[in-house]
Amino acid sequence: MRETAITFRNRNDSFKGRLVSPTKRTECVVIVAPGFAVDVNYLHGEGKLLNDLSKMLAERGIATLLFNYRFVTPDLKKFRKASMSSEISDLKVTIKEMRKRFRNVGLLGASVGGLVAASAYSHDIDCMAFWYVPTATKMSTPSRRDRYKKHREGYRGYTRLKNINYIIGRQFAYERNTFRASPVFRRLDCPVLVVQGDADKRASLRDANKILGFVKGEKLLHVIHGGDHGFKTQDGKSIVKSHAKQALRATARWFETSFG
Numbered sequence: 001m002r003e004t005a006i007t008f009r010n011r012n013d014s015f016k017g018r019l020v021s022p023t024k025r026t027e028c029v030v031i032v033a034p035g036f037a038v039d040v041n042y043l044h045g046e047g048k049l050l051n052d053l054s055k056m057l058a059e060r061g062i063a064t065l066l067f068n069y070r071f072v073t074p075d076l077k078k079f080r081k082a083s084m085s086s087e088i089s090d091l092k093v094t095i096k097e098m099r100k101r102f103r104n105v106g107l108l109g110a111s112v113g114g115l116v117a118a119s120a121y122s123h124d125i126d127c128m129a130f131w132y133v134p135t136a137t138k139m140s141t142p143s144r145r146d147r148y149k150k151h152r153e154g155y156r157g158y159t160r161l162k163n164i165n166y167i168i169g170r171q172f173a174y175e176r177n178t179f180r181a182s183p184v185f186r187r188l189d190c191p192v193l194v195v196q197g198d199a200d201k202r203a204s205l206r207d208a209n210k211i212l213g214f215v216k217g218e219k220l221l222h223v224i225h226g227g228d229h230g231f232k233t234q235d236g237k238s239i240v241k242s243h244a245k246q247a248l249r250a251t252a253r254w255f256e257t258s259f260g
Helices: 045-059 084-101 112-120 170-177 181-185 205-214 241-259
Strands: 002-010 013-021 028-033 063-067 104-110 127-131 149-151 154-159 164-169 192-197 219-224
Touching (some): 002 063, 002 084, 013 045, 028 112, 045 063, 045 104, 045 241, 063 084, 084 170, 104 112, 104 241, 112 181, 127 241, 192 205, 219 241
Parallel strands (some): 028 063, 028 104, 104 127, 192 219
Antiparallel strands (some): 002 013, 013 063, 154 164
16 A cells, blocks of 8 residues: 655645555545545544545555545634535546546545535546435534534534634535535436444434435445444544444445446
């Protein structure tokens, strides 16, 4: 396994990625669209899951592109500039570059990153996978008010993993509150896997089945029994290893089979 640093440019900004590749040349790559404000270089929580997946895929002869959106920095101070549109645009930049290097391209979207991945989809994407993706994304619902306090610039967020407060700008909040899943997911006509925990309160089995109901092509639902959002414990402080192991194996197997 080897890693290559890549710098992408989008408008006047740059953002960095890591291409994790098997030792032997491969024609297949999975591009990862991380979840909300996730730093893929922070090896805890979802960041650890995605890095573990990249190693598992490399063992199967598949490369993985891990990257942070241009407004996701370790301290999240730029996140107030982010929007779903900016993240979709960043993902499209990575897809265009990976298309130059690989014959087969797959996408993995985690949580809100799943909405970003579905929105960036084009018909030259070979296969997709989604982890715990919410279709009801409003930040102003009663269940989310304890997580997202209103702020003059939009909302104030908090990440337990890094113990950081950050600002979610109005544009991100608006686009997330008005996102419509149906027209986005109905465009997908490649093989699609959805991995979903049945104890997840942020993204439910209903969300997973709704997504699969929209998809036209081959599809598969893998349920993690007792699994919560991010495959974490209910207090959100650590990952349940058995749940993560199931998700990683199912996802790696899916991409290996789909790429053929």
